[in-house]
Amino acid sequence: MTSTHLPTTTRILVVDDEPDLRTLYELTLLRAGYQVETAENVMDAQQQLAAHRFDVLITDMRLPDGLGLTLIQQLKAEKRKERCIVITAYGSAENAVESLKAGAFDYLTKPVDLKQFRSVVASAVRDTSTPAPAGSQPPDAAGRPGSPDTPILGGKQAIDRLVGNSSGLRLVKERVVKVARSMAPVLVNGESGTGKELVAQALHANSHRAEGPWVAVNCSAIPEALLEAEFFGSKKGSFTGSTQDRDGFFQAAAGGTLFLDEIGDLPLAMQSKLLRAIQERRVRPLGATQELAVDVRIVSATHKNLAEEVKAGRFRQDLYYRLNVIEIAIPPLRDRREDLPALCNALLDRIAHDSGMPTPVLPASVLSQLAQDPLHGNVRELENLLHRAVALCDEDELQIETSTPSPLAHEPAFAHSGGGTLDSEPNAIPSDLQGHLDNQEREILIQALQETGFNRTAAAARLGISLRQMRYRIARLNIDAPQGGENSDDPF
Template sequence: MNPAASILVIDDEPDLRTLYELTLLREGYRVETAASVAEAREQLSAKRFDAVITDMRLPDGFGMELLQDLRNQNRRERCVVMTAYGSAENAVEALRCGAFDYLTKPVDLRQFRSVVASAVQDPGHTTALRVARGAGAPRLAGGAGDAHKPTYALQRLVGESAAMQDVKQRIAKVARSMAPVLIRGESGTGKELVARALHASSQRNEGPLVAVNCGAIPENLLEAEFFGARKGSYTGASQDRDGYFQAARGGTLFLDEIGDLPLAMQSKLLRAIQERSVRPLGSTQEEPVDVRIVSATHRDLAADVQAGRFRQDLYYRLNVIELMIPPLRERLEDLPALCAALLSRIGQESGSPVPRLTDDALRQIARYPLTGNIRELENLLHRAVALSDGQDLVVESPASSAPPSHPQEAQPLQAPSAAEGDRAAPAADAAGVPPTLPHDLQAWLDQQEREILVRALKETGFNRTATAARLGISLRQIRYRIERLNIATPHASEGADDGL
């Protein structure tokens, strides 16, 4: 934070304007205020600021006009836009016009302070993509890390759904610990982004984060890549070189797709974690290493342990704390913000404006199964941008998209009949794939989720703690789903269920 920074706050509501002003004054900033576009322009013509915080709708115009003024004049002030009229379209438009960040009212003051602190800091230490109270990072869907170290703050995780709020709260708590963390989730859910947020929120954020894709390293090179090698230790080793453990000293070593490591390497990794030291290939000396281990997988490691594919002792060493990342189908309310963030990124990469995300396009996107989660969503948006000729985004219907992976998906889209006021969902086959695509994807998903949850509750005698363990999700998620799906549970089980 730069306490000496000067900030202009623009809002036509006196109470909110005063609240923002007092909040910033307590942080040590110098603050000026304005209640209209005209007042703001007068202030901006008189002096320079480090940041401008403006409401979207003002009595005599829009905050976007001020944003455009700053851009046309090549002013250095970073602008944060606030609005009670938040939508994906507003977010994309604000970012396209050069906004530094975008906040939705009612504004969380902790988030407000964090965004302002980012806005006034050195431009070289911030990410380029932000949207809707904390947008994405350069990569939203995980994968191997790059050599740079941008600032990934917790509030940059896209989504304000209950499921994502739970993830963010757990990250904030886990960040205080130095214990190993296992991040679980389907492919494309953003496990690496969560790992980076965890690192950025921890006491080790000044150290490096080294991201390793365990499934992408040839087996004969694993030991040298992880622990380093000495000159002459193998053909082609012309000099000493460090491995991932040495490179991550004082920081975090992120082991993505840890389940892909062969058993022989698992035992060597276990020893390095237990002893907090490594022996480079070709050396007789142990080297101490100070790293925090964060790993991730889309596999069921507990099942792999039972099947003998993963060492039980390593599993317990890595899974001291577990973070479960929800799939996109469990947080479809985050779809507008995710689309806005991804479209902004696509526009930045292409260097040209992206088509507008309309409500119709968003509804069409929601019809896709999106089993590939955010990664599949990004591919879908790339394709849609490429095929759109006008100002509005054109999204193909699921039936006309890429060739289906299941024969059932090739059948024509049919609208099921209505039943009891709701659209009836088509029955699923033995593989869980409906014979016809559902007319209402969310209704179909809710029905499937409800049936599974009711069955699990009955099998555990409506004990929600046991149900959470049975389904491999958190107790908080069980409570959220029971309430969202309006599932009736016997009142007698409440008191015996961890105080629920």
């Protein structure tokens, strides 16, 4: 055991049974100005933890007399403040997941990259000494597909954007605050329009990475042929039209959070590559010969039931378990209707502010009307209803047209070109079969769009097709549908 006494208050305990590695970690930390103590097994570490308080514990997973996981569980049981970093063997993804679930702050994989080692330790030290920033606005990957337009707010502000005080939403907020400061991957589940991206933003804003980049990626919006280059980057000349080196989403999110929205839409081949990048924290840009270490926190979201997707063979089981270390389920709006008054007020304030007009009054009768509406599109559909009401309002009070049965099933409501009308006789053989089928498909799509507040993601989910297929059909059938915010779960 060695001890050093440097002019700093940051104390770190390193536990590893290999003398060479223990010395390497110690020297690296000493050069960074930390006070360092070392131990070679679980018993030695427990003695030091009993005698001293530390800021960070760094431990190998496998030790001669037990597992480093024992130390993490002990600190958690004693409600100690030490942030724990676990070092696992190459490819031991299960150990990494287990340690994160047990309360570890982060993990590293052998052979340890010293630059990444220093970065993770610095993040752990910051997390023990400073609260989440109150109003930082980290940069995004400007101009990249999936990058957000809305700046990330401070921790409390981001939580406040989750409007409502229902029991279901309170649980979501509490879970966000509890898990935000860990590096454990989080899977956000919820129907389209419930606010999955808002929850992911709140996780980032309340984490020790709040000053780092926030990169949001809509996995369903990227052509399959470009997925690898977009995620991992590319080298000049790696494919036709590649005229310069280009960073991918993982590099753009270095030191911050990478949000993978609609993760369930990734094709299986890309799921395999993503799994390796997440497990090993290394990516190989397209056309490169060397891998790069990356330091990102992964938050993913989906409206699909990934467990069912795994059973159906459409989603890798190992990736599912890797992403679903911590799950946050957002209840649909129909299960938290007591939040409607607060949601309506917040949305109307936002709409009125953007329109440069006074906030209109929402009568109690309209609130009652909304409370009876199915609101299949959740908060996003509610926002679309209020947008239309404000636009059509002639007086101080609003009138809402909710999702009542419409003539769409019988008569197309949007302008379109081409094709004929359906024969009046249901059993008549059409003279133009393709036109007849196109008209039937057009009417079904239009009805789904209207019933989901013109939200293409929600409409696609209702019809059991992907967003990419939905876009293709809308374009092919020349449906003139209003935009409904297809690429974001941010209802505000």
